Every structure is written in C-alpha cells, then in structure tokens.
Amino acid sequence: MRTHFCGLIDETLIGQTVTLCGWADVARNLGGVCFIDLRDHEGIVQVVAEPSEAAGNAGVVAAAEKVGYEDCLRITGTVRRRQSVNAKIRTGQVEVVAESIEVLNKAEPLPFHHHENPGEDTRLRYRYLDLRHPEMQRRMRTRTKLVSALRHWLDARGFQDIETPILTKATPEGARDFLVPARMHPGEFYALPQSPQLFKQILMMAGFDRYYQIARCFRDEALRADRQLEFTQLDMEFAWVSERDVQDTVEAMVRDVFREVVGVELAAEFPRMTYAEAMRRYGSDKPDLRIALELVDVAELVKDSGFKVFADAANAEGNRVAALRIPGGASLSRKQIDEYGAHAAKYGAKGLAYVKISETGEIASPIQKFFDEAAFSALLAHVGAGNGDLVFFGAGRYSTVSDFMGAVRLKAGKDFNLVEAGWRPLWVTDFPMFEWDEEAQRFVALHHPFTAPAVDDEADLRANAATAVSRGYDMVLNGNEIGGGSIRIHRSSMQSAVFDLLGIGKDEAELKFGFLLDALKYGAPPHGGIAFGIDRIAALMAGTDSIRDVIAFPKTTGAQCLMTGAPSPIPDAQLAEVHVQVRASE
Structure with a gap:
C-alpha cells in the first residue's frame, strides 16, 4: 500500500x-x-x-x-x-x-488528546491510542533495541537461549504464585513461574554451562511504578563460576549494551559496596549515588542525653540513631518540615526530630532543650551542620530507621536539586543470608532459599544464622536495582540445612523441592547467575519513572487491564471443566 x-x-x-x-x-x-x-x-x-x-x-x-x-x-x-x-x-x-x-x-472524535495530559487510567483504557503517540513509540522502540542488543551480545559469547516451562510447580519464592487449575488432574494446580530459578539451576547440572532466556515471570503482589503482575527479565546462569566471574561478565554486557542502545558510557569498572555499608551510609540496599547526602550514626553522642527517644534507642541492641544533614535545608518552613515527617511515617517512622540553623546561626529545634550546650555543639559538629542547614534525626530499630531515613534522603535530594546528572552504577554485595520475621517467628531468605552462604560448613551456618552472610549481589543504577543474583547452593546437604533454617521441614522440602535435592546429589557443579529487569532498564533508558511506559499492555496498580476488562468472571460451566468452584467473598 x-x-x-x-x-x-x-x-x-x-x-x-x-x-x-x-x-x-x-x-x-x-x-x-x-x-x-x-x-x-x-x-x-x-x-x-x-x-x-x-x-x-x-x-x-x-x-x-x-x-x-x-x-x-x-x-x-x-x-x-x-x-x-x-x-x-x-x-x-x-x-x-x-x-x-x-x-x-475515518476516526470518530477521540476520547482524549495527548496535549491535554490525560490521566493514566484513560491512557490505559484506550491503550491503542496512547501507543500511537510518538513518545510512546520512542519508548517501545528503545525497549526493542535493548532486547536485541542483549541477545546479540549473549549469542556472540556462547550463551544458549533455552526456554523453560510456564506451567510449573508452585514453590515459595517470596511472593504469591498465580495458580492454574489442571483439568486433567482434578484438584491439582500448576503455577506460573515467579522466575525460571530452579530450571536454570537444573540446566547447569545438565551440563549446559551458559544459559540465558528473555523470560516472562509472574508474581501475585501489590503493584507500584516499578512492579507488575507479569514482567520480563533477562535470566542468566553460569556453571563453574565464582561471584566475580558472573559480575565481570554481566558488567561488560551492561556497559556495551548501554553504549549501543542509548550512547551512554558507563564507568570502566563499577564500584562495589557491601550491604552493611550501603544501609549505614544511605539507608538503602539500592543507593542512588547521584545524591551525595549520607546518613551519620550519632548513637554514641546521644546515649546519655535527656531525650528519652534517642537515649533508649542508643542503648538498645539492634537499634540506631541516625542523622541527615541537608545543606540549605533551613529554608524549609515548619509546614514543609512536617511534610517530611509525614513522608518518613510511610516508611515506619514514629517521628522525625530536627535541628534548623538559620543563616545567622540561630537554632530552632524541639530537642535542643534535652542537651547541655557542649553535648549539643558536639552533636552538630559530628554531623557537619552549619549555618543554613537542616538536620533530621531518626531513632529506633536499625532496619526501620535505615528505611525511613533513606526515604528522607531521596526526597531531600530531589527537593533541593541535589541529584547529579549522569549514570552511577554500583554492585551491592554480601547481603545477609536471612532476615527474622517477627510475625512468623522464623527466618526468611533475603534473596531466595537457593542462595549459597558465605560459609561452607553447615554447622557454622546453623550456629550463626542470624549474622550469616550470603553470596548474593545486586547491580544498582541511579537508585534502581536492575539486576540481582547469587552463587547457588550446589550440595544437597547444605540446601537441606537452609530449608531447615527457613522452617521448611524434611517432608515439605521433599514434596516441593525433591527434584532439586535429588539433582544436587549427582555431581552438581558450582554455579551462579543473575536476572536483570528488562522493564526497569528500558524505563531508565527511555527516561521515564514508570515501567508501565515501556510495557505495551500493562496492568493498573489495581491489577486490572482497563482495555480488555481483565480479570473477569468465568461462566460456571467453564469452571466446572477445570473442577473449580468459586466461593463468595466474605
């Protein structure tokens, strides 16, 4: 035509x-x-x-x-x-x-025009019109170039593209599975994969050495700007490798692909930072290094203060008192300071103390009265506060304080235009092996239950589970985790020990993971891998904050497809074919 x-x-x-x-x-x-x-x-x-x-x-x-x-x-x-x-x-x-x-x-009058800045629900309801817009065309083309560049890079280096099943066995990996009734097996279900994790490990045991797949994955979890029920990841696995082998290879890949797709030169060598250091300095395991602001621990300076919130936290094990200095922050009004407190509360803060120092050196602070002059001056000197600055303080459980102070750091960086231009990649390493779930009163895996611990001895791991470090690693770019991986457990006895520590008994482990435990017994090589979020990387390359802008037909935050009307009711006759009966919600 x-x-x-x-x-x-x-x-x-x-x-x-x-x-x-x-x-x-x-x-x-x-x-x-x-x-x-x-x-x-x-x-x-x-x-x-x-x-x-x-x-x-x-x-x-x-x-x-x-x-x-x-x-x-x-x-x-x-x-x-x-x-x-x-x-x-x-x-x-x-x-x-x-x-x-x-x-x-002939087109009928359109339900919206792009110059009118329609709401996202309208854009998703008429997604075919939204996708016609040149900006959306550009974003989707960027995604296409990204996937093509990744495939070419991996194919040229001997990686095999191998498809793994979509209908598989339900296994706990941190999020809820989407379940599919098995018509030919009444009362039984398949699960859609949260990742190809176990299959790619089996491939290493089967001798394929270097695997990759542009994999569709499914997780029944709450949605936000960087989460979708179904998403795409570059899945990779290597046999006979250490952490550095995996990291060096994929770092070179990411560097080459960014150069090819968007003309960006990333650092010749990505810096490395332990999880503990990242949490201490930035309050996040995916720190945005474009923001120079850092948290400062002040527990030693406030443990004897008259401010009970600080003193109690400073003198209790597993707690933290941290400060964040914001240059020029004294320009904030009391209302704006309260808005920071409300923002911190979303991440678990019960309060956000502050010290405001005017350009002339006058101090406004609700906590100053709890310190003598020398102790207060020492506190401000320790955090480097001077005229025109604002200092926020957080106290409580270490992880909670890190979370909300990290969130305050990001907000301040954006509000005060402290985000540097450019690209700041980073490896975060040495993650904790487990974290304690207070509600369930048991350990849960920080990455997943197949991540190898840094120790080789099972007795050592059992004795020091609370402080055990894993061989996990994440690649972070501008405050976004774009890839996560680990060296895997390759011995059946160690895998059983980890299951036991996670509260997965022998019978349950055999039921859910028996095939993996069997495979590990027959000469499984040391192996490891990583998975990269295609949607997140494409969004970064396209310059958008939401992965929905680089997915052709995304779901809303309410887990719906507004264009097709999914999810939708299914007729009783069709449900009967798969032996399912819907129970009315209470």
Missing part, C-alpha cells in the same frame, strides 16, 4: 513520487492551501494540498479539507524542498505535495 515510511522521507527523494500511509497528526486549512502532518511509526512528514491547474487537483484540496485528527490516510504525492524548514523533525527539510488523498478509515 505504501512505498516509503513517513518519517524517512528526506532530501534524497526530492522530485520522486511516493505513497505514504499513516494517521493525520495535525490538519490545517489556510485559505485553500491545506497542510497535513502525516504520522507513522517512523515519524512525521508534512503533506501539502494546494490549488493548481492539474486535473483532479481541486478534488485533492477538497479531500484535505475534510481530514480530521487521527484519520487513517493513504497519500500519494511528489517530494519537494520546504521553504520553511522545521528543524524539530527528521523530515523537516522536505514536504510531500499531494496528488491523491484516500481516507482508509
């Missing part, structure tokens, strides 16, 4: 006749001369319908006068140089003089 794409018309085609297909992005009638900006997935070109003595030309102008926004058109015409150049578009040096205009499909 067409000879060329709209966005690829250039000066080499001047004088030639072309046939284009696309949508009317803009249609303007300037007193008998009509201009149509015709758009396809490659871009926009200006089409001109103007009066002349040519036979049938009056009909072309009449047809152009009737063109409306988003009409689907087929236009034939001659390329000529534009008198008024448009440097903002790739085709801005030329235009097409229309010889025929055919309306392939």
Whole structure:
C-alpha cells in the first residue's frame, strides 16, 4: 500500500513520487492551501494540498479539507524542498505535495488528546491510542533495541537461549504464585513461574554451562511504578563460576549494551559496596549515588542525653540513631518540615526530630532543650551542620530507621536539586543470608532459599544464622536495582540445612523441592547467575519513572487491564471443566 515510511522521507527523494500511509497528526486549512502532518511509526512528514491547474487537483484540496485528527490516510504525492524548514523533525527539510488523498478509515472524535495530559487510567483504557503517540513509540522502540542488543551480545559469547516451562510447580519464592487449575488432574494446580530459578539451576547440572532466556515471570503482589503482575527479565546462569566471574561478565554486557542502545558510557569498572555499608551510609540496599547526602550514626553522642527517644534507642541492641544533614535545608518552613515527617511515617517512622540553623546561626529545634550546650555543639559538629542547614534525626530499630531515613534522603535530594546528572552504577554485595520475621517467628531468605552462604560448613551456618552472610549481589543504577543474583547452593546437604533454617521441614522440602535435592546429589557443579529487569532498564533508558511506559499492555496498580476488562468472571460451566468452584467473598 505504501512505498516509503513517513518519517524517512528526506532530501534524497526530492522530485520522486511516493505513497505514504499513516494517521493525520495535525490538519490545517489556510485559505485553500491545506497542510497535513502525516504520522507513522517512523515519524512525521508534512503533506501539502494546494490549488493548481492539474486535473483532479481541486478534488485533492477538497479531500484535505475534510481530514480530521487521527484519520487513517493513504497519500500519494511528489517530494519537494520546504521553504520553511522545521528543524524539530527528521523530515523537516522536505514536504510531500499531494496528488491523491484516500481516507482508509475515518476516526470518530477521540476520547482524549495527548496535549491535554490525560490521566493514566484513560491512557490505559484506550491503550491503542496512547501507543500511537510518538513518545510512546520512542519508548517501545528503545525497549526493542535493548532486547536485541542483549541477545546479540549473549549469542556472540556462547550463551544458549533455552526456554523453560510456564506451567510449573508452585514453590515459595517470596511472593504469591498465580495458580492454574489442571483439568486433567482434578484438584491439582500448576503455577506460573515467579522466575525460571530452579530450571536454570537444573540446566547447569545438565551440563549446559551458559544459559540465558528473555523470560516472562509472574508474581501475585501489590503493584507500584516499578512492579507488575507479569514482567520480563533477562535470566542468566553460569556453571563453574565464582561471584566475580558472573559480575565481570554481566558488567561488560551492561556497559556495551548501554553504549549501543542509548550512547551512554558507563564507568570502566563499577564500584562495589557491601550491604552493611550501603544501609549505614544511605539507608538503602539500592543507593542512588547521584545524591551525595549520607546518613551519620550519632548513637554514641546521644546515649546519655535527656531525650528519652534517642537515649533508649542508643542503648538498645539492634537499634540506631541516625542523622541527615541537608545543606540549605533551613529554608524549609515548619509546614514543609512536617511534610517530611509525614513522608518518613510511610516508611515506619514514629517521628522525625530536627535541628534548623538559620543563616545567622540561630537554632530552632524541639530537642535542643534535652542537651547541655557542649553535648549539643558536639552533636552538630559530628554531623557537619552549619549555618543554613537542616538536620533530621531518626531513632529506633536499625532496619526501620535505615528505611525511613533513606526515604528522607531521596526526597531531600530531589527537593533541593541535589541529584547529579549522569549514570552511577554500583554492585551491592554480601547481603545477609536471612532476615527474622517477627510475625512468623522464623527466618526468611533475603534473596531466595537457593542462595549459597558465605560459609561452607553447615554447622557454622546453623550456629550463626542470624549474622550469616550470603553470596548474593545486586547491580544498582541511579537508585534502581536492575539486576540481582547469587552463587547457588550446589550440595544437597547444605540446601537441606537452609530449608531447615527457613522452617521448611524434611517432608515439605521433599514434596516441593525433591527434584532439586535429588539433582544436587549427582555431581552438581558450582554455579551462579543473575536476572536483570528488562522493564526497569528500558524505563531508565527511555527516561521515564514508570515501567508501565515501556510495557505495551500493562496492568493498573489495581491489577486490572482497563482495555480488555481483565480479570473477569468465568461462566460456571467453564469452571466446572477445570473442577473449580468459586466461593463468595466474605
């Protein structure tokens, strides 16, 4: 139907006749001369319908006068140089003089226009219209380039692309499984994979050595800007490797792919930081290094203060008192300071103490009265506070204080324009093996239950489970975890010990993971891997905060597809076929 794409018309085609297909992005009638900006997935070109003595030309102008926004058109015409150049578009040096205009499909009045900044629900309800927008086209093309570059890089280095099952066995990996009833096995269910984790480990035991897959994964969990029920990850696994072997390989891959896809040069060597250091300095295991602000521990300086909140936390094991100095923060009003307190409360804070120092050195603080002058001066000196600064303080359980002070740090960085330009990658290593679940009164795996501990001795692991360090690692970029992995357990006895520490008894382990425990008995090699979030990386490359902007048909935060109406009720007869009966919600 067409000879060329709209966005690829250039000066080499001047004088030639072309046939284009696309949508009317803009249609303007300037007193008998009509201009149509015709758009396809490659871009926009200006089409001109103007009066002349040519036979049938009056009909072309009449047809152009009737063109409306988003009409689907087929236009034939001659390329000529534009008198008024448009440097903002790739085709801005030329235009097409229309010889025929055919309306392939007339568009009804649209439910929204992009310049009106429609809400996200509207965009998702009419996703086919949203995806037509040039910015969405650019974002999706960036994603396509990313996946293509990853495949080419891995294929050239001997990795095998192997598909793993979508219908598999339900296993606990930290989130709820999506379950699929098995029609041929009444009362039994498949689960959609949260990741190909166990299958890729089995592949290493089967001798495939280097595996990868662009894998679809499913997790029935709460949604937000960087979470979806179904998502895509680059899954990788290596046999006969240490942590550094995996990290060096994938670091080179990420560096090359960023250069190819978006022309970005990442650091020649990514810095490394332990989990403990990241939490201590930044209150996060995925710190944004573009923000120079750091947390400072002050427990030793406040343990004898008259402020009970600080003193109690400073003198209790497993607690923390941390400070954050914000240069120029004294400009905040009391109302704005209270807004920071409300923000911290979302992350578990029961309160946010502060000291505000004016440009002239006057101090405003609700906690100053609890310190003598020398102790208060020593506290401010320790955190480096000076005139014009604001210092926030948090006290309580170490993990909770780290979480909410880390959130305050990020907010302050953005509010005070302290986020440096550029890209700051980082490896975070030496994660805790377990964390204690107070509600369940048991350990849970910080990464997943197949991550190897740093110690080789099972008795050592059992004796020091609370402080055990894993061989896990995450790649972080600008405050986003873009990849996470670990060296895996390759001995059956160690895997059984980890299951036991996680409260997974022998019978349950055999029921859920018997195939893995068996495979580990038959010469399983040391192995490890990593998985990268394709959606997150594509969003970063495309310059958007939400992964929904780089997924063609995402779900809302309410776990719905507004375009199709999913999820939806299923007729009783169809449910009966898979031996399922719906119970009314209470």
